[in-house]
Amino acid sequence: MVRAWFMDDSSEDQRQPHMTDPPQFVSLDDLKKLGVLYFEIDSDPKKAEDQVNKLRKDRGYTYQDMITCSKDKLPNYEEKLKVFFEEHLHTDEEIRYITEGSGYFDVRDKNDKWIRIELVPNDLLILPAGIYHRFTLDDKNYIQAHRFFVGEPVWTPHNRPADDMEARQSYVKNFPVSG
Helix, strand or coil: CCEEEEECCCCCCCCCCCECCCCCECCHHHHHHCCCEEEECCCCHHHHHHHHHHHHHHHCCCEEEEEEECCCCCCCHHHHHHHHHCCEECCCCEEEEEEEECEEEEEECCCCCEEEEEECCCEEEEECCCCCEEEEECCCCCEEEEEEECCCCCCCCEECCCCCCHHHHHHHHHCCCCC
């Protein structure tokens, strides 16, 4: 089951949990209010395949691939991790189904505070188009995930600020943010 919490302000190693002291956990309902959806996928391979296929059909995902983030599997590993950790948004949903390893997606709440979402095998996370976010590995330095798209994949991150983009304006309209 996924865990999420508000992050501290430390600038130390991004791969650390960065929980506040005491920890301030965030519920799935609170994530859903931000448009972030979570699904726990069954660990049985046949049931998992059925769940993922139903989700793909229901949400219109027509393309998928797999990414492995590790020093020996990802070309330009250090550079890619820096890019993934830059705060950005996409014009389409970002969907990740974790099959191995672990890592973190960070999203902004309605008051612009970072929420860290810990992902492990069998977690499937959907970030809405227009939400500011970033990704990092944890200290294990390894994750494998399926990526899903509606139509052809769109890889373009739009770094903050991107408030004038249609995807961001639509996000703010559907999930109002403060100030």
